[in-house]
Amino acid sequence: MKYLLDTNAxxxxxxxxxxxxxxTNDRQLLTLPGLRSQPLELKHD
Incomplete structure (x- = not known):
């Protein structure tokens, strides 16, 4: 997964x-800014 190098990807x-x-949790939509940090680590796995 080289997506880590491509911000858009x-x-x-x-x-x-x-x-x-x-x-599952629509409320999370309101906290996208905070969730953006988590995907970075999830993609790293």
């Missing part, structure tokens, strides 16, 4: 990951 990939989570 990372955000796109993160959006998919977040979307799955958001489907």
């Amino acid at each position: 990372l955000i796109a990939a993160s959006a998919l990951v977040l979307d799955a989570d958001l489907l």
Whole structure:
């Protein structure tokens, strides 16, 4: 996963990951700024 080097690609990939989570918790949509930090680590795995 070299998306880490591409911010746009990372955000796109993160959006998919977040979307799955958001489907369960719509409230998270209001805290996207905080969630943006987590996807960075999730993609690293």
